[in-house]
Amino acid sequence: MANHFVQDLRAIARGLSDDPAEWPYIPCPTCKRSGLTVVADSLVMEEASQSKAWHGREDWDPEFIYGAFRCVMRCYKETCDLVWVTGRTSVYQQNMRDGYQDLLHPLFFMPELPLIQSYGDCPEKIQWAIEAASPILWVDPSSAANRIRAAVEVLMDHEKIPKNDARGRVIPLHQRIEQFKRDKPEFSNVSDLLMAVKWTGNAGSHGDVIRVPDVLDVVEIIDRTIQELYDTSAVKIEQKAEEIVARKGLPASQIAQLRVPPA
Structure with missing residues (x-):
């Protein structure tokens, strides 16, 4: 979408x-x-x-x-x-x-x-991290890109991808995304999308090279990842369709009345 x-x-x-x-x-x-x-x-x-x-x-x-x-x-x-x-x-x-x-x-x-119209069932911490880019989008797009990169770190935290190794050293985001891809191969396409967000955020950290359209590109990308990971609307619609088929089109309220035993 x-x-x-x-x-x-x-x-x-x-x-x-x-x-x-x-x-x-x-x-x-x-x-x-x-x-x-x-x-x-x-x-x-x-x-x-x-x-x-x-x-x-x-x-x-x-x-x-x-x-x-x-x-x-x-x-x-x-x-x-x-x-x-x-x-x-x-x-x-x-x-x-x-x-x-x-x-x-x-x-x-x-x-x-x-930045995003609907987050579906996306965890609030991830939502807040993404929207943190909005106040500075127009005046400092490089920093805005870096904030969206930080949102990927929050997403990795939510997905239980370790942020520190056995010695307590911080694991780079690049490696965390690769670990996410290994742990959840069914979302390998999401890992590739998140890597693009990471690279843009990195570029924003190395000088005034990012422009507003660049930030909006990664907003679209991370929006897509949220749909893949947390949007359950399609599943809910399919469930509704299954229920309607099971009822043969009759309203749920009428089915409930039919099941009420006679007095």
């Missing part, structure tokens, strides 16, 4: 128009079911002082302009929290016909946007 939240976050990562009516779907972090809209007149954009000073340069170009923005977003459900957004602005020229346009780059959402 495709992670629609990741698709939405990819659209946000490409930049937002200065017209909120043109913004992509932004998922509500409270209910995770509805989209957010900008509160009327809350969008404020301000050019940076240094950017203003550059206007006097002979080589000045509109693409030198930069600044910051902020706004408030709300879900249509009144019980959901307001979401505060702030970030930077830039100017770009898509083509000669349309001229220069403002582009908004969010850096912080408070509360942060969700």
